[in-house]
Amino acid sequence: MQSSLDHALNYISSYKQAFSSKEIQKAHEALSICYRAKGRTQDINEEAMIAAYVSARMPATYAAMDMCFQMIKNVFPTSILDLGAGPGTATLAALNLWPKLKIAILVEHHAAMSRFSKGLLNSLNLETRFEHHQKDITSFSSPKEYDLVTLGYVLGELNQEQQLAALKKAWDATKEFLVITMPGTPHDYQTLMFARDFLIQNKGYIIAPCPHRNKCPLQETNDWCHFSVRLSRTKSHKRAKKGELSYEDEKFSYLIISKKETDQNFTRILRKPIKRPGHILLDLCTADAIKRETVTKSQKDIYKNASKKIWGDEW
Ligand SMILES: C[S@@+](CC[C@H](N)C(=O)[O-])C[C@H]1O[C@@H](n2cnc3c(N)ncnc32)[C@H](O)[C@@H]1O
Numbered sequence: 001m002q003s004s005l006d007h008a009l010n011y012i013s014s015y016k017q018a019f020s021s022k023e024i025q026k027a028h029e030a031l032s033i034c035y036r037a038k039g040r041t042q043d044i045n046e047e048a049m050i051a052a053y054v055s056a057r058m059p060a061t062y063a064a065m066d067m068c069f070q071m072i073k074n075v076f077p078t079s080i081l082d083l084g085a086g087p088g089t090a091t092l093a094a095l096n097l098w099p100k101l102k103i104a105i106l107v108e109h110h111a112a113m114s115r116f117s118k119g120l121l122n123s124l125n126l127e128t129r130f131e132h133h134q135k136d137i138t139s140f141s142s143p144k145e146y147d148l149v150t151l152g153y154v155l156g157e158l159n160q161e162q163q164l165a166a167l168k169k170a171w172d173a174t175k176e177f178l179v180i181t182m183p184g185t186p187h188d189y190q191t192l193m194f195a196r197d198f199l200i201q202n203k204g205y206i207i208a209p210c211p212h213r214n215k216c217p218l219q220e221t222n223d224w225c226h227f228s229v230r231l232s233r234t235k236s237h238k239r240a241k242k243g244e245l246s247y248e249d250e251k252f253s254y255l256i257i258s259k260k261e262t263d264q265n266f267t268r269i270l271r272k273p274i275k276r277p278g279h280i281l282l283d284l285c286t287a288d289a290i291k292r293e294t295v296t297k298s299q300k301d302i303y304k305n306a307s308k309k310i311w312g313d314e315w
Pocket residue numbers: 041042057058061062083084085086087088089090107108109110113135136137138151152153154157158
């Protein structure tokens with residue numbers, strides 16, 4: 001049986017067929033210039049730009065959101081509010097993990113993007129009730145609360161005043177979890193810290209990545225908190241990006257915040273573990289500081305466990 005994701009991929013692939021590879025490449029270049037110059041995609045008003053986004057960016061933004069959802073996979077939300085939904089990335093990732101989702105509300109201010117997500121999600125033939133609101137997330141008022149609210153790769157497209165407005169709307173509408181994803185750059189990390197401060201002040205409990213609610217220890221350094229997810233590239237993905245590699249590593253930052261108080265009994269592996277003969281070095285975010293832990297072969301089971309760990313895992 002085909003999954004929601006398979007149906008979605010078929011829809012995306014037939015949508016892209018209306019454009020030649022050259023058109024998609026050109027639109028992707030325009031999109032990249034737009035990101036680099038202004039850090040925003042408000043200028044996406046061509047269907048070709050959407051084809052470029054779903055070819056070249058959506059696989060990565062999907063992978064980042066999916067990685068976050070995997071961390072809360074046992075919560076089984078029944079409703080999602082997808083803010084700055086774009087082509088419906090977060091909703092699609094949620095449906096793939098939780099096919100019994102009853103309600104999905106997508107808010108996206110761009111008309112063509114909103115039309116695209118409508119076509120994509122309707123093509124899945126699910127019983128989920130979808131609502132598409134072509135509105136601004138800084139002023140969208142939700143009459144209800146949703147189990148899961150997402151701000152996927154959108155905060156960076158807003159100025160600080162708008163970010164605050166969007167965060168307030170998102171948090172007001174959150175019943176249980178708010179998930180924020182951002183590109184893994186130092187600048188986006190600062191934006192995420194702004195969101196983190198706001199949410200902690202408003203009684204938010206961090207599920208991940210931070211093992212504490214104290215000030216982020218990386219804010220005092222030249223480093224920034226970010227992670228990586230590897231995704232394989234399809235032929236059209238490679239063509240859109242003019243790349244040869246069969247995979248790419250998406251660097252991203254994220255926050256998963258809960259309205260319910262949670263215990264945080266872990267540390268977080270902040271960088272790729274360094275494997276040396278006879279020992280492994282782990283750089284960890286702990287409640288009081290960034291600490292380096294050395295795990296030696298003589299620690300047997302602990303060493304065995306450490307050797308399986310990757311950047312971003314809990315320890
Ligand atoms: C980089 S895309 C991310 C799309 C999707 N969430 C994802 O992760 O792939 C950002 C999206 O947010 C939308 N957007 C930006 N500012 C917005 C606003 N103020 N209100 C509603 N949508 C907005 C853009 O039109 C674009 O579709």
